[in-house]
Amino acid sequence: MAQDSDVDGYDLIGDVHGCGQSLIRLLEKLGYRAEDGVFRHPRRRVIFLGDLIDRGPSIRLAVSVAKRMVDAGEARIVMGNHEANALAYCHAAPSDSEREWLRDHTPRNNRIIGRTLEQFHAFPLEWETCLSWFMTLPLCLELDGLRVVHACWDDSLVAAFLKRYPNARIDREFLIESTRHGSLAHQILDRLTRGTQLPLPPGMEIHSGDGFTRRSFRTHFWCRNPRTYGDVVFQPDNLPPALEDRPLRTDERARLTYYPESAPPLFVGHYWCKGVPALPRSNIACLDYSAVKYGRLVAYRWEGESRLDANHFVWVDVSQEGIRG
Structure with a gap:
């Protein structure tokens, strides 16, 4: 796909x-100005990395700002796992299914989407419009010189997906299939929007800072020959003691993927980084810096470079947003 010519x-x-108010502050810091309800820049465009919704205090505002920009051609966007979750949560399962919804309404899932549904409660038609829009969001983008995906670019799965959906946009059939563990659609959606995870040894768990208990950990995809858990862990929560040096088994190594240094620059979100934005490698940038946890909402100003430069990060602190615990 070619870069926009203008x-x-x-x-x-x-x-x-x-974090809608922080998004507006970041756009203004980047030189975008609101014109007729749309933030515009004379010579630049935005690419959103997904996960507009859930957790924050101004979800409707965040979605509105991004959607207006995308609709006006001032921005592009890829789907995040939270948009994918919302679609499955709000879509009824097929009549021959044993479940009522494509994503079960468990206490955990209810909590994840709770603030989104709360903030849209008085605006049901607006929420339906959002869900329809989410269905149109591509899972990945490849422009001249860069790639964008929410969590992980896996060449084989991207190729399989684009063969079936050349415009990189899912449909209801794909969404239903993606809820069947082991299906190709499940592998694609899970890898591209959630990345890879490895289960913790039996009896071990992580008590995350966001109040969830997890029995797996997120891994990255830029270590060529990983040997231990510590070589691939990529999340803010520390592994349980003694696991950093635990050797990866052959089957665990087989679950991982690798993004080569020779590939185009890749931009991802998803991983709840902390601190001052930094590059894990010269052709990979993660832009999720835990905005909704009083972190930073981060952008990268890409100007065509094949080797990324940490000086191109721009961010705003989110301490002014008024986030509830």
Whole structure:
């Protein structure tokens, strides 16, 4: 896919998670100005990395700002796992299914989407419009010189997906199939929007800072020959003691993927980084810096470079957003 001919570069923005006021401050810091309800820049465009919704205090505002920009051609966007979750949560399962919804309404799932549904409760038609829009969001983008995906670019799965959906947009059939563990659609959606995870040894768990208990950990995809858990862990929560040096088994190594250094620059979100934005490698940038946890809402100003530069990060602190615990 070619780059837009009338732009000098892209401003890629990480996970907003309902921090709408911070999104506006970041856009203004990047030089975008609101014109007729749409934030515009004379020579640049935005690419959102997904996860606009859930957790934050101004979810409707975040979605509105992004959607207006995308609809006006001022931005592009890829689907995040939270948009995918919302679609499955709000779509009834087929009549021959044993479940009522494609994503079960368990206490955990209810909690994840709870603030989104709460903030849209008085605006049901607006929420239906959002869900329809989410169905149109591509899972990945490849422009001249850069790639964008919410969590992980896996060449074989991207190729299989684009063979079936050349425009990178899912449909209801794919969404239903993606809820069947082991199906190709499940592998694609899970890898591209959630990345890879490895289960913790039996009896071990992580008590995450966001109140959830997890029995697996998120892994990255830029270590060529990983040997231990510590070589691939990529999340803010520490592994249980003694697991950093635990050797990876052959079957665990087989579950991982690798993004080569020779590949085009890749931009992802998803991983709840902390601190000052940094590059894990010269052709990979993660832009999720835990905005909704009083972190930073981060952008990268890409101007066509094949080797990324940490000086191109721009961010705003989210301490002014008024986030509830």
